[in-house]
Amino acid sequence: xxxxxxxVDWLAIAPPTLAAVVGLVVLVADLFVGEARKAVLGWVSVxxxxxxxxxxxxxxxxxxxxxxxxxxxxxxxxxADRFTLVVQLLVLGGALLAALLSVTALKDADKELxxxxxxxxxxxxxxxxxxxxxxxxxxxxxxALEVAxxxxxxxxxxxxxxxxxxxxxxxFFLSSxxxxxxxxxxxxxxxxxxxxxxxxxxxxxxxHVDGQFHTLAQTGVVxxxxxxxxxxxxxxxxFWVPDTYVGAPLxxxxxxxxxxxxxxxxxxxxVTVIAxxxxxxxxxxxxxxxxxLTMTVGNVGALRQRSTRAYSAVRLxxxxxxxxxxxxxxxxxxxxxxxxxxxxxxxxxxxxxxxxAVNLGAFAVAALVARTSPLNRISDYRGLYARNPLSxxxxxxxxxxxxxxxxxxxxxxxxxxxxxxxxxxxxGWLAVVMAVNVVxxxxxxxxxxxxxxxxxxxxxxxxxxxAPLTAAxxxxxxxxxxxxxAPQLILRFSETGLF
Numbered sequence: 001x002x003x004x005x006x007x008v009d010w011l012a013i014a015p016p017t018l019a020a021v022v023g024l025v026v027l028v029a030d031l032f033v034g035e036a037r038k039a040v041l042g043w044v045s046v047x048x049x050x051x052x053x054x055x056x057x058x059x060x061x062x063x064x065x066x067x068x069x070x071x072x073x074x075x076x077x078x079x080a081d082r083f084t085l086v087v088q089l090l091v092l093g094g095a096l097l098a099a100l101l102s103v104t105a106l107k108d109a110d111k112e113l114x115x116x117x118x119x120x121x122x123x124x125x126x127x128x129x130x131x132x133x134x135x136x137x138x139x140x141x142x143x144a145l146e147v148a149x150x151x152x153x154x155x156x157x158x159x160x161x162x163x164x165x166x167x168x169x170x171x172f173f174l175s176s177x178x179x180x181x182x183x184x185x186x187x188x189x190x191x192x193x194x195x196x197x198x199x200x201x202x203x204x205x206x207x208h209v210d211g212q213f214h215t216l217a218q219t220g221v222v223x224x225x226x227x228x229x230x231x232x233x234x235x236x237x238x239f240w241v242p243d244t245y246v247g248a249p250l251x252x253x254x255x256x257x258x259x260x261x262x263x264x265x266x267x268x269x270x271v272t273v274i275a276x277x278x279x280x281x282x283x284x285x286x287x288x289x290x291x292x293l294t295m296t297v298g299n300v301g302a303l304r305q306r307s308t309r310a311y312s313a314v315r316l317x318x319x320x321x322x323x324x325x326x327x328x329x330x331x332x333x334x335x336x337x338x339x340x341x342x343x344x345x346x347x348x349x350x351x352x353x354x355x356x357a358v359n360l361g362a363f364a365v366a367a368l369v370a371r372t373s374p375l376n377r378i379s380d381y382r383g384l385y386a387r388n389p390l391s392x393x394x395x396x397x398x399x400x401x402x403x404x405x406x407x408x409x410x411x412x413x414x415x416x417x418x419x420x421x422x423x424x425x426x427x428g429w430l431a432v433v434m435a436v437n438v439v440x441x442x443x444x445x446x447x448x449x450x451x452x453x454x455x456x457x458x459x460x461x462x463x464x465x466x467a468p469l470t471a472a473x474x475x476x477x478x479x480x481x482x483x484x485x486a487p488q489l490i491l492r493f494s495e496t497g498l499f
Contacts, residue, residue, distance in 0.1 A: 009066035012080040014055045015088055016130035019095075022048030023123030030116025038115040042103040045119040049099055049126060053092040056085050065136075075198040077137045086349055087133035087266045090356050094258040095126035097360045097475060101251035101367050103468040108371060113158055113249065121151035121158070122255070129259050133266040136274070137197040138187045138224075141267055142180075145231065148263045149176055152256060156248040168247025175240045176230060183227020189220025190275075199275040207278045221279045224271055225286070231264025234329060235294040238322045242301070245318040246311045250370055253314060254363035257321045258356045265328055265352060272332060273341055284336025291333050292433045295326025299440040307378035307451070313366055314376055316444065317359070320402065323441060324355055330418050330434060334425035347421040350490045354414040354483065358401040361476030365395040368469055378448060383456020388465070392452040394477045401480055403445035404438060409484035413491055 010017075026041050026048075033040060059080050067077035099122060106113055128147025135141040153176070157169025191197055193213045194205040209217045230237040245253040272283050301319035305312045331347035338344045366376060368391055373380035385392035401408030404415040415438065422431045465473075483490055 007066070009064055009080075011055075011058060012064040012066050013078060013134075015052045015059075015092060016127045016134075018055060019048060019052045019092070019123050019130060020127035022052075023120050023127065026123065027116060027120040030120075033116075035111070039103070039107065041115055041119050042099070042106060045123055046096065046099045046103065048123065049092055049096040052126075052130070053089065053096060056089055056092075059085055069198070075196075075201055077140050077198070078134050079136050080134055083266075083269075083345075083349070084134040086353070087262055088130045090262050090353055091129040091133075091259050092126065094262065094356050094360060095122065095129070095255065097364070097472050098122070098251045098255035098259070100468045100472040100475075101254060101364055102249070104371075104466045105249055105251050105367065107466070109249075112160065114160075118155070118158060121155050122252075125149075125151040125155070125255075126259065129263045132263050133270070135270070136199050138190065138199070138202075138271075138275075139197050141270065142184065142187060142227075145227070145263065145267060146180065148259075149180075149231070152252070152260065155252045155255075156244055158252075159249065162247075165247045165249075168244045171240045172244045175237070179227045179230035179237060182223050183225075186220045186223025186226065189216050190224060193217040193220065199270060202275045203277055206276065218279065218282060221276050221282055222286070225268065225283055228264050228268040228271065229290060232261060232268060232329065233264070233294075233322050233325045234290045235297045235322070235326075238294065238297065238325075241322055242315050242318040245321075246314050250314070250363065250367045250376075253318070254360055254367075257317065257359055257363065261321070261325060261328070262352060262356070265332070265348060269332060269345055269348065273335055273345060277341070280336035284333055287329055287333035287336070288427060288430055291326050291329035292430055293326070294329060295323050295434065295437040298323030298326055299437045299444075303440060303444050305378065305444070310375045310377060312376075312378045313369070313381065313448075316378060316448070317362060317366065320441070320444075321359065323437065324359075324402070326437070327415070327418055327434065328352060328355070330430060331421040333430070334421045334427060337425035337427060338421070340424075344421045344425065347417045350417055351414045353490050354401070354410045357476055357479045357483065358398040358408070358411065361473065361480060362395060362398040362402070364469065364472040364476060365391050365398070368465060368473070378451065381448065382451050382454050384452045386456045391465075391473065394473055396449045396452050397477070397480060399445045399449045401484070403442050405442070405446075407484060408480070410480065410487050410490065413487040417491060 026045055063081040065076040065079045069075040106115055125148050128144050132144035135144050153169055153173045156172050157166050159165040193209045193216050194202050196202055206217055233241050298319050302316050305316045328348055328351055331344045335341035335344040369380055370376045397408060401411035404411045419431060
């Protein structure tokens with residue numbers, strides 16, 4: 001009789017495990033640390049996330065797998081392959097930058113935000129987000145998705161007595177719970193028709209489902225995808241995004257815009273390309289339509305933002321992130337029609353890495369401006385160059401990267417890889433829709449960029465930039481410039497595939 005005891009590869013699971021352990025340490029330490037020394041918890045959290053990211057380095061020497069079925073080494077619940085490591089780098093790097101922004105935000109909040117709970121929730125969410133790309137069975141995938149999401153609900157509504165924050169958290173929570181319930185029903189249908197939860201086994205068995213269960217299996221595939229479409233903020237599951245970003249503390253909005261998307265897209269990639277490749281005729285057209293709808297609604301929403309409206313800068317970034325989600329969906333849809341699905345998926349990951357770096361940078365500058373202009377209107381950025389030249393130049397660079405214009409070379413090349421994927425797949429109509437949306441996006445990105453260099457209204461004031469905020473802006477700027485100078489560092493993912 002074969003043993004049911006499974007060996008655990010502790011090195012493989014170290015990155016998400018360390019983030020979770022540091023979160024528990026911070027939560028317990030919060031009970032014993034006095035109010036005057038609460039800032040220590042933030043720096044412990046930053047160090048923990050940095051250490052978790054560094055633990056990815058020993059995993060580069062080859063693929064690892066653990067929690068495998070005895071007698072079937074190919075059916076594993078946790079796989080640390082190249083795809084996993086790249087997404088974990090994106091997640092932990094994004095969480096680290098959000099943590100740096102949070103150090104300053106919590107200090108400025110002057111005890112209005114509970115620091116111990118804040119750091120515990122952020123680290124817990126990061127641990128779940130880092131677990132998700134390694135998950136290779138539907139149960140682990142759903143658990144990781146919820147571990148990443150549930151703390152995020154609390155973080156959005158963590159401002160005590162703030163009606164706007166509470167309303168944003170409630171919208172986020174209710175819509176997400178509904179999507180989770182739908183995807184759980186889909187998972188149950190898939191399990192009922194295949195008798196397994198492991199993605200590789202599902203891919204094999206779902207092709208041979210009895211005719212009477214074919215409709216049930218097809219429904220299960222569609223419902224499972226709905227949950228992940230919500231996490232990516234794809235239209236029509238996007239309605240929570242603008243209010244949630246405005247109501248949340250700005251570092252959490254930045255975190256959701258990057259790490260939240262990474263969670264949704266990595267889950268979507270795993271279930272489509274690994275578990276349901278035989279149903280490409282179902283999810284391919286569905287994702288192509290979602291991509292076209294998402295990028296169009298997102299860019300039109302961003303275009304309609306009035307510069308004098310309260311929180312219009314954050315709202316523009318929120319609608320922009322919906323539009324960017326549409327671009328990220330394009331290569332996944334293309335994988336259904338392409339002979340080389342891995343290359344198409346590589347295009348999504350390459351684009352996600354570019355987007356993460358520059359979008360976090362834009363939020364970092366927004367956090368800087370919010371220190372003196374709490375309403376964070378786009379008009380508040382007028383004359384930023386006169387007040388803080390470096391911040392204005394950096395924000396202008398990030399906006400040009402998102403628009404895909406020089407000197408933001410990495411943004412241009414990332415868009416070209418997505419165009420290449422959709423053209424190779426023969427989806428000419430989707431390439432046309434994407435081209436139209438790129439032109440629409442150019443207008444509002446350039447409009448904001450030109451505002452930075454106009455003459456300021458009144459006397460330009462200067463203000464000190466805290467060290468953590470400086471570090472976040474500097475890190476994203478260096479990363480953006482380095483990738484624009486050597487775009488092959490990211491683009492090779494789209495050339496070689498990931499799995």
